Amino acid sequence: MLKGLEGKTALVTGASGEIGRAACARLLAEGANVIGLDLNQSALDTHLDARVVKVAGSVSDPQAVAAAVDAAIEQFGGLDLAFLNAGVECRAAPVVDFSEREYERVFDVNVRGIFLCAQAVVRHLLDSDKPGALLLMASIAGLQGSPNTAIYNASKHAVIGLGKSLALEVGSKGIRVNMICPGTIDTRMMHSLEETMGAASGIDARDMHNMMAAGNALGRYGTAEEIASMAVWALSDEAPYCHGETLTISGGLTA
Numbered sequence: 001m002l003k004g005l006e007g008k009t010a011l012v013t014g015a016s017g018e019i020g021r022a023a024c025a026r027l028l029a030e031g032a033n034v035i036g037l038d039l040n041q042s043a044l045d046t047h048l049d050a051r052v053v054k055v056a057g058s059v060s061d062p063q064a065v066a067a068a069v070d071a072a073i074e075q076f077g078g079l080d081l082a083f084l085n086a087g088v089e090c091r092a093a094p095v096v097d098f099s100e101r102e103y104e105r106v107f108d109v110n111v112r113g114i115f116l117c118a119q120a121v122v123r124h125l126l127d128s129d130k131p132g133a134l135l136l137m138a139s140i141a142g143l144q145g146s147p148n149t150a151i152y153n154a155s156k157h158a159v160i161g162l163g164k165s166l167a168l169e170v171g172s173k174g175i176r177v178n179m180i181c182p183g184t185i186d187t188r189m190m191h192s193l194e195e196t197m198g199a200a201s202g203i204d205a206r207d208m209h210n211m212m213a214a215g216n217a218l219g220r221y222g223t224a225e226e227i228a229s230m231a232v233w234a235l236s237d238e239a240p241y242c243h244g245e246t247l248t249i250s251g252g253l254t255a
């Protein structure tokens with residue numbers, strides 16, 4: 001068992017997605033209470049354990065975010081931890097071909113959503129005079145450029161900037177903030193990117209998968225459980241000096 005998770009309450013956003021559900025399962029296994037926020041009630045009900053308190057709504061809707069914090073207060077007396085994981089990909093296209101609408105959709109979830117959730121969680125922790133930990137979902141795409149996914153890359157760069165700044169503001173209050181940057185992980189999102197990035201470059205999705213897997217030193221995609229393992233560690237008391245860090249987990253991405 002990891003130190004400092006038993007009896008704590010964690011918010012996980014994007015909870016019914018593949019990384020989100022792996023994180024919820026791992027947090028439950030470590031003895032934490034979990035509030036899962038995602039768009040769709042039936043997906044939450046289908047994918048998550050009955051012990052997860054499920055809130056349907058968007059991370060970019062302040063009322064849904066407030067409902068998730070309120071649920072934590074009502075059910076468990078408050079929140080201690082947050083894994084702000086919800087995110088969307090963009091289609092694959094060069095910068096000159098993206099519409100403003102596409103830009104707004106990705107930034108609305110990946111940046112505004114994390115901003116609103118982080119703000120609500122930190123306000124709650126400060127008001128309750130409690131220590132806590134937040135982990136913001138970025139990506140290796142937040143550390144580098146790639147052709148045809150500029151909107152996504154830009155949004156993940158923004159998450160890192162937000163988290164680094166927040167960490168400087170709240171560290172002295174006992175609130176840790178870190179960012180996690182996965183490489184290529186075997187989930188629905190990556191399969192969607194294989195299709196659209198492959199189509200943009202005239203490469204079959206299966207070949208795209210193999211090329212991307214070969215792009216890291218381990219020669220394979222990571223799993224949602226491997227990301228959840230690092231995420232839950234970063235939220236736990238096993239990582240007390242890990243603060244304001246950009247944690248990469250990519251199998252040694254060489255591309």
Ligand SMILES: NC(=O)c1ccc[n+]([C@@H]2O[C@H](COP(=O)([O-])OP(=O)(O)OC[C@H]3O[C@@H](n4cnc5c(N)ncnc54)[C@H](O)[C@@H]3O)[C@@H](O)[C@H]2O)c1
Nearest residue numbers: 014016017018019038058059086087139182184185187189
């Ligand atoms: N899969 C990868 O290779 C990879 C790599 C780096 C980072 N990430 C990031 O990991 C996170 C999780 O992605 P995943 O791979 O599990 O994909 P996924 O599509 O399985 O999960 C994303 C989840 O976020 C939810 N979501 C989307 N918009 C939302 C909103 N407005 N409000 C609440 N929930 C919303 C979706 O419903 C879905 O359940 C994302 O932020 C993604 O950018 C993924």
